[in-house]
Amino acid sequence: QLQLQESGPGLVKPSETLSLTCTVSGGSISSSSYYWGWIRQPPGKGLEWIGNIYSGGTTYYNPSLKSRVTISVDTSKKQFSLKLNSVTAADTAVYYCAKTGGVTTFSYYYYMDVWGKGTTVTVSS
Amino acid sequence: QSALTQPASVSGSPGQSITISCTGTSSDVGGYNYVSWYQQHPGKAPKLMIYEVSNRPSGVSNRFSGSKSGNTASLTISGLQAEDEADYYCSSYTSSSIYVFGTGTKVTVL
Numbered sequence: 128q129l130q131l132q133e134s135g136p137g138l139v140k141p142s143e144t145l146s147l148t149c150t151v152s153g154g155s156i157s158s159s160s161y162y163w164g165w166i167r168q169p170p171g172k173g174l175e176w177i178g179n180i181y182s183g184g185t186t187y188y189n190p191s192l193k194s195r196v197t198i199s200v201d202t203s204k205k206q207f208s209l210k211l212n213s214v215t216a217a218d219t220a221v222y223y224c225a226k227t228g229g230v231t232t233f234s235y236y237y238y239m240d241v242w243g244k245g246t247t248v249t250v251s252s
Numbered sequence: 253q254s255a256l257t258q259p260a261s262v263s264g265s266p267g268q269s270i271t272i273s274c275t276g277t278s279s280d281v282g283g284y285n286y287v288s289w290y291q292q293h294p295g296k297a298p299k300l301m302i303y304e305v306s307n308r309p310s311g312v313s314n315r316f317s318g319s320k321s322g323n324t325a326s327l328t329i330s331g332l333q334a335e336d337e338a339d340y341y342c343s344s345y346t347s348s349s350i351y352v353f354g355t356g357t358k359v360t361v362l
Binding site: 164166173174175179187189190223227228242244 | 253255284286288290292297298299300303304309343348349352353354355
C-alpha cells in the first residue's frame with residue numbers, strides 16, 4: 128500500500144531555507160487522482176496545514192506561510208518537496224507529508240488518509 | 253483563515269460516551285461535507301478516523317462516529333476504552349481551496 132517517508136536536515140539556521148523531501152512508495156506519485164501536501168506541528172502544539180500540490184502542479188498554501196513556501200513534485204524520483212525560506216525559531220516543528228486528497232470517478236475528496244511518520248526540524252544557530 | 257474551535261480537553265470513564273465539538277464558519281465546516289477527524293497518540297503521526305463528516309475508513313472501530321449541524325461538526329466515541337486516550341483534531345476544506353485544522357482536544361480516559 129501507499130507509504131510516505133520524509134527526509135531532510137534536522138537542524139536549520141535562522142534566516143536560511145528549510146528543505147524537506149517526501150518519498151512515495153507502493154503507488155504512483157504521478158497519478159492525477161492524488162493530491163499531496165505538508166503539515167507541521169510545533170512542540171506541544173496543534174497541527175498546521177502548510178500546503179498542497181495537485182495534479183498538473185497547481186499549489187495551494189496556508190495564507191500565513193504563503194510568502195515563504197514552495198511545494199513541488201519530481202515524478203521521476205517519486206518525490207515531492209517543501210521549501211520554507213527565511214526560517215525562524217517559530218518554524219521549529221515536526222513536519223509531516225501526507226496524501227491530502229484526490230479525485231475519484233464521481234467526486235473529489237479532501238482528507239489526509241496516508242501520512243509519513245514525520246521528521247523533526249529545529250531552527251537554531 | 254482561523255483554526256476551527258475545539259474544546260481543549262474532554263474526559264470520560266471506560267465504557268462511557270464522549271463527544272468532541274468542532275466549530276467553524278459557513279466558509280468551511282458549514283459550507284462543505286469535507287470534515288475529517290484525526291487521532292494522534294504521543295510521538296505518532298495522526299491517523300484518519302472519520303472523513304466527509306461521518307464516514308469511517310476501513311479498520312476504524314464503529315465506536316467512532318461523526319456528525320454535523322450547521323457550522324459545528326462532532327466526533328463521538330462510544331464505549332470509551334483506554335486506547336482511545338489521545339489528541340483529536342478536526343479538519344475542513346474551505347471556500348479558499350485550503351484546509352484548516354481544529355485547535356485539538358485531549359481525550360483522557362479516567
